[in-house]
Amino acid sequence: MVERFEATFTGGHPNSLGRMIEMVDTVLADPGRFDGFFACYSNADEGIRLRVTNATARVEKQRHDLLVPHLNRLADDPRKSVANRASKGLITFGKR
Numbered sequence: 001m002v003e004r005f006e007a008t009f010t011g012g013h014p015n016s017l018g019r020m021i022e023m024v025d026t027v028l029a030d031p032g033r034f035d036g037f038f039a040c041y042s043n044a045d046e047g048i049r050l051r052v053t054n055a056t057a058r059v060e061k062q063r064h065d066l067l068v069p070h071l072n073r074l075a076d077d078p079r080k081s082v083a084n085r086a087s088k089g090l091i092t093f094g095k096r
Contacts, residue, residue, distance in 0.1 A: 005037050009048040009055075020051050024058045027066070034059070034066045 005023055012018045027037050037059075040052040060067045 009051040
């Protein structure tokens, strides 16, 4: 079962980081949790998707290898994705 992080990304002011830095540190300390972290992109809440986008950008800067297996899922057809806006920003991570 994949751990989900939605509860950690909820609450607070929509523009705030919330507990995003804590989640970045959690995933960097235990990369096996990245799948659950990344699964938040399918959440219907735009605030959660925004925070996971910001958090993923921070993780990617230090551990690009964690994101690579997920790039195709985002790039296949972002119009079908619940996280359409978030995925458009994330696709650029794979270009190095």
